[in-house]
Amino acid sequence: MNTQLLLRPIRFPLKLKLISLFSLVLLTSLAAYAHYALTRFIEDKSAYIFSSVQSVAASQAQAINQVINESKRTLDILAFTTDAEQSRKIFENIPALIDYRVYDSDRKKFVTGIADQSGLLRSELTKDSIDLKVNQIINNHAFHKQGLKILYLFPNKPIVTLVYDRNNMIQLAQLSLNEVLASHDNSIRSYLFAPDSMPLTENDATTAQDLYKVVESSFLNVNLKQGVAEDEIDTSISLVGFKGLNSQYPLSITVIEKSKAYSVADQLIKNSYIFAVFLLSIAIIIGILFSRSLTRSLEVLFEGTQKFVLGDFSSRVDVKSKDEIGALSDSFNFMGKRIVEFMEQMKEKVRLEREVEVAKLVQDSFFPDAEGSIGNNTFSAFYAPASECGGDWWGHIEINDKTIFFIADATGHGVPAALITATANCALHTLEEVLKTNHQLGDRPDLILSWFNKAICGAGKQLYMTMLCVVVDNKNNKLIWSNAAHNPAMILSGKVLQPKRSDLIPLLSKPSAHLGKDSDSTFEMDSMDFNPKDLLILFTDGITENTNDQSQAYGDRKFHQSIIESKHESLTLWREGIITKALDFSGGAPSDDDVTLVLCQLGVADSPKDIEHISESTVISRLDPRSAINYLCNNPQIDHLVGFNSPVLEQELQAVLPPLLEFDFNWTGSAVGSFREAIDQYLNSQEFPGWFESPKDYLTLIGDELVTNALSPTSSIVSVNLSLSSQTIRIEVSDNQGHFDKGTLLHAFKRAYDQQSPKIDGRGAGLGLYLVYQSTNQIWININKNNSTKVTCILEATKRYKNFKGRVTSFHFQQENQ
The missing domain is CATH 3.30.565.10 (Histidine kinase-like ATPase, C-terminal domain)
Structure with a gap:
């Protein structure tokens, strides 16, 4: 036999499976953890970045508000200060003030003028440019109203003009917001817009227009005073923060490119991937080393099974590991040892089974045909052993006008019981030869049982058998029987069309010993008359002692009732009905005892009919x-x-x-x-x-x-x-x-x-x-x-x-x- 046909090709080795599994589990775990951690990190980082952008815009607006308010208070103080030196000192204490003037409306001239030249230089303003704007304000009578006004006179310059009209005196101050704009992270760009959308910082006009549109659509149109929006600015996605205090103050806007804002997070993610690849590489190396130690032991076991396939059950495997595989190798070696032992046992068992099979074939030859006739009697029999060989036996012989029926049950079943039936069968054939010369013995079933008793006793000790011997005298229509502790036969009158249980007449005898008990045992003899077509029923206790799944015995009552209910003109169908009811009771489960049933119709035709009609379209046939x-x-x-x-x-x-x-x-x-x-x-x-x-x-x-x-x-x-x-x-x-x-x-x-x-x-x-x-x-x-x-x-x-x-x-x- 080609053993390669028994082996499937190994396309995916166990070693590779372990490495793949180990790597897959680690990779899945890392991926799940990275996804969860990075998602949370990105969410937190996004919240932090958005908050930072908003915070810068808010702090810038708050600083502007503080500068303007502080400047307003300073104007109040300067309004009541008449000393020029004192006024200059107060002016210098406010870094945001770069120009301060007082215009006397009555005299039509400026009475005070203070300038911070360095501040003007930083703001890229000159005295002439300020004079021009101030003169426009003085000449514009629309401004001549009492109270404070905030003006934005210089486009693309972070300059706020405060105009305070105090009856006949007008205070004009120029505030520089450069210090405010320069007080935060360089990566965040700051922009200021006047309430009328005029930009107050130097930037590209397109950029300023795009920024204001973002702020207008995201915040101003929905009456929001602050917020953060994400939009495309200068061809790059940026985060735009906005804060507005009131309608007179400038709008504070901060902008940062999203890529710069998330640069740290991106770097962390990149480093995480690199670390994950590093861990996976370490895991694969560990998996290879681990799988090698594991699969080596399995390879040894596999080689052992290969030898088993070739029939070498004496082969043993040597695995030193102290784990389950080591225990498995010990079990494998023990299994090989037991297989060798079982093979020897199976050889013996096969030999015995063959002998038992031959014994069964021999025993089957002890029984007559299940259907047939002898003398003037027709019979139908059923026999089912509980194992390969049984202890039940029945037979018949014919001498002159008499037919002698035997039915026996050896103690137990199996081969020992079958040996007793073999002894009984041999005794029957010997008896048949004796009856040819001793005709008177055919009228004495008690002496016939004594004959069998001596034969059984001679077979050995502790071998017992019950037996019933019935002599059918067809000439005188008489039954003569003798019973050796067997179930009594029964007779049912053929004249009763609808029989009852009471119509079953048992052939009773005085109690007697089993065959094989004592070679000197004697047996009683009884007799009765019968009528043609009467039914003689011979059986063993395997029917009545048959049990169901609830361990309930079939019993005599059910057995008797089945005989009555199964009555049929066909002796075969009558016997089939009785057996079917008994088997139905047990649910088809195997019987614990041998079962034998013989129905014999007395004084009928010499041979059964070749065709037995059951219905118009159905017949039972004995034809060739x-x-x-x-x-x-x-x-x-x-x-x-x-x-x-x-x-x-x-x-x-x-x-x-x-x-x-x-x-x-x-x-x-x-x-x-x-x-x-x-x-x-x-x-x-x-x-x-x-x-x-x-x-x-x-x-x-x-x-x-x-x-x-x-x-x-x-x-x-x-x-x-x-x-x-x-x-x-x-x-x-x-x-x-x-x-x-x-x-x-x-x-x-x-x-x-x-x-x-x-x-x-x-x-x-x-x-x-x-x-x-x-x-x-x-x-x-x-x-x-x-x-x-x-x-x-x-x-x-x-x-x-x-x-x-x-x-x-x-x-x-x-x-x-x-």
């Missing part, structure tokens, strides 16, 4: 195949011809096919060569335990002949299905034509046997179907007119060729759409 076909041809009303010795007699009489779970073989086609190739390949791969010989030849013959007969020149398609079980083999062949009818098929059978010549139209003589009929146990033909013809053949498992060939083939015909 040729006679059965002639009978079916001459009696077209018969659709079900059932073999009398069918093991499923009751089901066949009800026209019930054996149950089917599923088919094991399927073929559909129109070429017989293709079918032969497929069925041969399938059958050669199957084993058939429980058969006297392999049924392959029978199945090949049946399938081949059925397919050949089903194919027609008109392109018919044939389907073949086959199922195997421990009890039966079932083969079904169906076509898609349905051209046959019952008469055509039956006469094809008959012509094939009589003439063995083909029909003129080339469709064959039907010889193949006749061979099928001879080679199967049940044949079912179902015709759906003009649609299909299906032939189902069933073979019943048996270990004896005699039983197979002695089985009368059952024929069932069913037709649809007539």
